[in-house]
Amino acid sequence: MLTKKYQNELSDNINLHFTKQGQAFQVRPLRESDLELVADLLVHLSRESLFLRFMTPFPKQTPEAALEKTLKLWIANPQLVVAMLAIVEIDGQEQVIGIGEVNRLADALPVEVGLVVRDDFQQQGIGSAIVFELSAFGKKHDLNSWQAILQTENRGVMDFARKLGFAFNSKRDREMIELNGNL
Numbered sequence: 001m002l003t004k005k006y007q008n009e010l011s012d013n014i015n016l017h018f019t020k021q022g023q024a025f026q027v028r029p030l031r032e033s034d035l036e037l038v039a040d041l042l043v044h045l046s047r048e049s050l051f052l053r054f055m056t057p058f059p060k061q062t063p064e065a066a067l068e069k070t071l072k073l074w075i076a077n078p079q080l081v082v083a084m085l086a087i088v089e090i091d092g093q094e095q096v097i098g099i100g101e102v103n104r105l106a107d108a109l110p111v112e113v114g115l116v117v118r119d120d121f122q123q124q125g126i127g128s129a130i131v132f133e134l135s136a137f138g139k140k141h142d143l144n145s146w147q148a149i150l151q152t153e154n155r156g157v158m159d160f161a162r163k164l165g166f167a168f169n170s171k172r173d174r175e176m177i178e179l180n181g182n183l
């Protein structure tokens, strides 16, 4: 779960953003009680988005499998430094439509950034808002140097990183691109 030292600082930190169409959404840090909300995001993701985010063939998630993955990837992940959720309210119910996180895999390495937005909400500014909040957190805590490992076919995310103005360099092999940059 979230690195203990950041939990109190982050608990009340909720920021309101708007999609390109003017729909309001919150971006706030993950809480332990978000297990089911995040699992529901996994259930809604297409195979393609799951593959682009997690880099391995990832079967379409059943609700049971999604709960297990959510625990492992986020709620009970000891390497997680921070995770930000994008949340909309639909018919009075909160739904998670994106999650971005920073993991510290080893002390000496740059932190690793991962991000995914629900397919039916992509290209509306939600990924940008999550990165904005992660970046604000990173600047405050000197987590400036980051990397992301991507599929070479994931042209969209390269455009995304450029559009957000990140300076980065990339190393590529046949299947993967490693982006290194500063938050």
Ligand SMILES: CC(C)(COP(=O)(O)OP(=O)(O)OC[C@H]1O[C@@H](n2cnc3c(N)ncnc32)[C@H](O)[C@@H]1OP(=O)(O)O)[C@@H](O)C(=O)NCCC(=O)NCCS
Pocket: 048, 049, 050, 052, 053, 113, 114, 115, 116, 117, 118, 121, 122, 123, 124, 125, 126, 127, 128, 129, 148, 149, 150, 154, 155, 156, 157, 159, 160, 161, 163, 164
């Ligand atoms: C990459 C991803 C997180 C972007 O989130 P998003 O909410 O769709 O992005 P935004 O709407 O904030 O996009 C901001 C800008 O990035 C660029 N962009 C985003 N997605 C793009 C795509 N698929 N192709 C080309 N450009 C893209 C656009 O320039 C866009 O600005 P514009 O709409 O004003 O032109 C989302 O597409 C996603 O979840 N993809 C699958 C998982 C993934 O690839 N994760 C990254 C690896 S960890």
